[in-house]
Amino acid sequence: MSDMPLHRLYRHYSELPYSQRVLYTMTLLVLGLGYLFALIYLFHTYAGRAGGNPMMLSYNDILTAYTGSGKGSRLESALRGPMSTMLPHDEANMLITWVHDGGDRAKYDTDIKPVLDQRCMSCHDGSNPHIPNFSGYDNLKKVTEQDTGADVFTLTHRIWLRFRHDIQAGMRLRKGARIFAIRVWRDPDERGNYLVCLCEEVRP
Numbered sequence: 001m002s003d004m005p006l007h008r009l010y011r012h013y014s015e016l017p018y019s020q021r022v023l024y025t026m027t028l029l030v031l032g033l034g035y036l037f038a039l040i041y042l043f044h045t046y047a048g049r050a051g052g053n054p055m056m057l058s059y060n061d062i063l064t065a066y067t068g069s070g071k072g073s074r075l076e077s078a079l080r081g082p083m084s085t086m087l088p089h090d091e092a093n094m095l096i097t098w099v100h101d102g103g104d105r106a107k108y109d110t111d112i113k114p115v116l117d118q119r120c121m122s123c124h125d126g127s128n129p130h131i132p133n134f135s136g137y138d139n140l141k142k143v144t145e146q147d148t149g150a151d152v153f154t155l156t157h158r159i160w161l162r163f164r165h166d167i168q169a170g171m172r173l174r175k176g177a178r179i180f181a182i183r184v185w186r187d188p189d190e191r192g193n194y195l196v197c198l199c200e201e202v203r204p
């Protein structure tokens, strides 16, 4: 090897000392591994969400996860997607049919609750705040409504109020027949005079 550098402005990889070559190689490997796991995570979370082949991740799967399928409920998407391995096919179909038929309480007590108790309650008993709680009819009803995907909401109105301490997310303001749900708020001049609330108009 001659002493002439291969490049005028920087040193070529092959000219670096051994220790630096190992360092750079390991850095690339770690980044690559992170990327790989991110891909696996995406695949595992979203593949089959839209009801297609559960071994393939498609554009529609991602779309369904974030905007909702527009057809079924969250329960139905979960039963076709990530939760499909939790119970036999016929029981899943029974749950889906029940949701489609309006999800009445009588059938819940006789048919639905036993299946949930056996297959789902080990995780969905409310002990984990990050996953839906299925104890009781009213809790279950929350996931049987139209699937609108992850919680992304549109702030439609900005409403000024006299300052108060008891504002909470989700509180509703009423003006005539119109209802506005408060999503975020702040005290614009931080002097405790007013609050600006960003709200979403909701149907009564």
Ligand code: HEC
Pocket: 045, 074, 075, 076, 077, 078, 079, 082, 083, 086, 087, 116, 119, 120, 121, 122, 123, 124, 130, 131, 132, 143
């Ligand atoms: C081993 C634990 C476990 C069992 C058993 C289980 N789940 Fe889940 N479930 C989870 C976890 C963890 C999540 C949150 C991760 C996710 O959204 O993919 C979840 C999320 C869900 C969601 C919400 C999906 C969404 O759109 O946010 C529904 C609905 C659901 N499960 C239904 C069920 C039903 C129905 C059963 C029984 C047939 C069941 N799960 C059994 C662990 C479980």
